[in-house]
Amino acid sequence: MLENDIRRLLAYHIISQVGYMVAGVGMGVFGTAAGEMAINGAAAHAFCHILYKALLFMGMGAIIEVTGRSKLTELGGIYKYMPITFWLYMIGAFSISGFPLFNGFVSKTMIIQASAMWHYSIIWLMLEGASIGTFLHTGLKLPWGAWFARDKPVCEAREPPKNMLAAMGITAFLCTLLGVYPQILYNILPYPVDYVPYAPGHVVAMCQILLFTFVAFWLLRAMLHGTPTITLDTDWFYRIPGKKVIRFCEGPLMAFASFMDRGTMRMAGFFRALPPKSQTVVENRIDNAFHVTLPELLNFEKTYDKIKSVKVSELSFNLIYILIAMLLLLIFILFGVVMK
Known part of the structure; x- marks a missing residue:
């Protein structure tokens, strides 16, 4: 809830929505009414999730496109410049939160109903609780921080290009x-659907949950605003060790490099201080070491020939020993046969 980056906020929330689908598949025992309801709910929610999550990402992408900012602490106060984008985004937010008349409601409640049919009270409670977190996170905190958190914007803002608005409008x-006419979706599900999403009990229960979530957010909105921090996740594995590597490079490694530089400069100064004749002698010795001694040491052909000759001689002696052993063994065998 304290994440500051709008893209990470939406990306994290995919986990909870996939959780609904996994729960539906887990309860999907074939041949039972509750199992078929769960499978239908998982399939429907996967379909709906593609639509509303795409709409949410397009809404945040529009903000990044026109403002160049992706942090909640750098946004706010842009509603009067981007009202169309805001309301298109909110349709996606209402959908993912499970508001009646939007597609998330007609798919999410199927999975919740399946858990009730199986009498899985804990799963039912967790699924309902996830709806609270979804609305609090995607439907309230994110749009509030992006569009309304300030009186005046700290960056320029305007509506995105028309093609972006058109894509958001279609989605x-x-x-x-699909929220108003859920039968369009239900007709393509794996099993026949015997479910009425807009039963009074479903609608009233969901509206109560979302209403009290809004009240709680409004009272605590100052605490839920983004903070200028980095929330570590799997990036811990390269952020924290990476700092230590940088410190090592800036500290001991640079000290060693400086030491080598100083040593090289001292050696160069020593050679400069030698008389001209001594410099010539030193240069000749260095030249002789690199052009005569070193090539002899690195003459691999001669070295290989020596090693090869040694191995051949050793091999010859080994063959002689083997032949003697075989001859003795043959003598013992013949001696045994004769004695019999």
Whole structure:
């Protein structure tokens, strides 16, 4: 809840939505009404999730496109410059939160209903609780921080290009269409659907949850605003060790490099201080070492010939020993046969 990056916020929330689908598949025992309801709910929610999550990412992408900012602490106060983008985004937020008349409601409640049919009270409670977190996170905190948290914006803002608005509008229309006419979605599910999403009990329960979530957010909105920090996840494995590597490079490694530089400069100064004749002698010895001695040491052909000759001689002696042993063995065998 304290994440500051709008892209990471939406990306993290994919986990909870996939959790609904996994729960539906887990309860999907074939041949039972509750199992078929769970499988249908998982399939429907996967379909709906593609739509509303795409709409949410497009909404945040529009903000990044026109402002160049992706941190909640760098946004706010841009509603009057981007009202169309805001309301298109909110259709996606209402959908993912499970508001009635949007596609998330007609798919999410199927999975919740399946848990109730199986009498899995704990799973039912967890699924309902996830709806609270979804609305608090994606439907309230993120749009509030991005559009309303300040009186005046700290960056320039405007509506995105028309092609981006058109893409968001089409996706928002589909989210609303499937929410108003869920039978379009239910007709393509794996099993026949015997479920009425807009039963009074479903609608009232979901509205109560979302209403009290809004009240809690409004009272605690100052505490839930983004903070200028980096929330570590799997990036811990390269951020924390990476700092230590950088410190090592800046500390001991640079000290060693400086030591080598000083030593090289001292050696160069020593050679400069020698008389001209001594410098010539030293240069000749160095030249002789690199052009005569070193090539002899690195003459691999001669070295290989020596090693090869040694190995051949050793091999010859080994063959002689083997032949003597075989001859003695043959004598013992013949001696035994004769004695019999």
